[in-house]
Amino acid sequence: MTATPRTAVVIGCGTTGTSVALALTAAGTSVALVDDDPGAVAEAAALGAGTAWTPGLPPADLVVVSTAPSAVADAVHDAQSRGLGHVYTDTAATKDIVCAEAELRGCDLKGYVPGHPLAGADAPGRDDADAARFTGRPWVVCPYETTPAWALETVDALIAACGAHRVDLAPHVHDRIAAELSHAPHLIAAAYTTRFADSSEAFLRLAGEELQAAVRTAGGDPWLWGDVLAHNAGPVADVLDRVAGELARAAAVLREGDSCAPLELAPTLQEGRRGQLALQRAGHGRTARDAPAGGRG
Structure with a gap:
């Protein structure tokens, strides 16, 4: 060494x-x-x-x-x-x-x-x-x-x-991976949490720890994150397009108000569950060498 x-x-x-x-x-x-x-x-x-x-x-x-x-x-x-x-x-x-x-x-x-x-x-x-x-x-x-x-x-x-x-x-492989695992999730979390910026404290007290965990990354410095996203624009935009497509399809199903909605939403929910379990398994499979320091992602 x-x-x-x-x-x-x-x-x-x-x-x-x-x-x-x-x-x-x-x-x-x-x-x-x-x-x-x-x-x-x-x-x-x-x-x-x-x-x-x-x-x-x-x-x-x-x-x-x-x-x-x-x-x-x-x-x-x-x-x-x-x-x-x-x-x-x-x-x-x-x-x-x-x-x-x-x-x-x-x-x-x-x-x-x-x-x-x-x-x-x-x-x-x-x-x-x-x-x-x-x-x-x-x-x-x-x-x-x-x-x-x-x-x-x-x-x-x-x-x-x-x-x-x-x-x-x-370099381009790094940026594709970073877009999937970090950059796009940050922007998605930030976009969602804009809804809470002017909400009352009484309303926000009803939020659970699950929501806090899901949007934790939105607390990053806006200028620094803007710089990162601009430097990885193409890969991040590709991820956002895919996620936006999934959400748009789900919104259309829900607006239909059809009795088949649970069946039509099932593929997305099932794939989401499979993805979450895959991430969970990867986390459990980490050795001490792989484990996040201080709980950081």
Whole structure:
């Protein structure tokens, strides 16, 4: 196993970036923190995630870019231009456009390994930052064809320090999977919970825990999620079209008021139950290595 990086720079002190920095610091890495907001750096440093980056530091073994997808290519290019490190990776929740933008931007692709830890969405605050956030979770890596072994070894060491396990995927495959398992469900939950924004508290007290669990992801940061969805627009739209078709058919059956409605709704309900059971089995089949950290999806 490759040794844990001795030094690292983490760019972006949101939940994910701070969690990466905490995990690296716990593993013995000296971490320098960078963020456009000095207050974010101060808060992350106060949590023990590292210290503020200062000019004159030698190039770090690893630079982790933990920004919104739209900012990744510029952040990687800027960091490489300034010589902040030897190997670069990111944590953005979309990969196809990010990888293409990095190439078009002129980033040094031999030193850049696109990645995405699957441990819940990022957020601008640090309340949920946790060194164990990635423990047992998949960490997707989307290397270019020209990515050298030494760059992958450094990213492997990062993943090991965070307690995650590496999964290699092509960028477009990653985005299709993310659309199905995360991005479209978030937008569906957000669309549904718009109905409750102006509801009375007395009405909402009647909601059960099942509804709270079903729409939990709608609580994510709107700007960050908007950026993610825009960077995975095609795959997410495809999922939404399929779900909208199912719902439209169900609505038509219900409006008919026909006595056959239960029979006509049964296929959708049955397939939904099969899907829920499949997810449940996958969850039960997880080993300690696969289990979500702190209940995160």
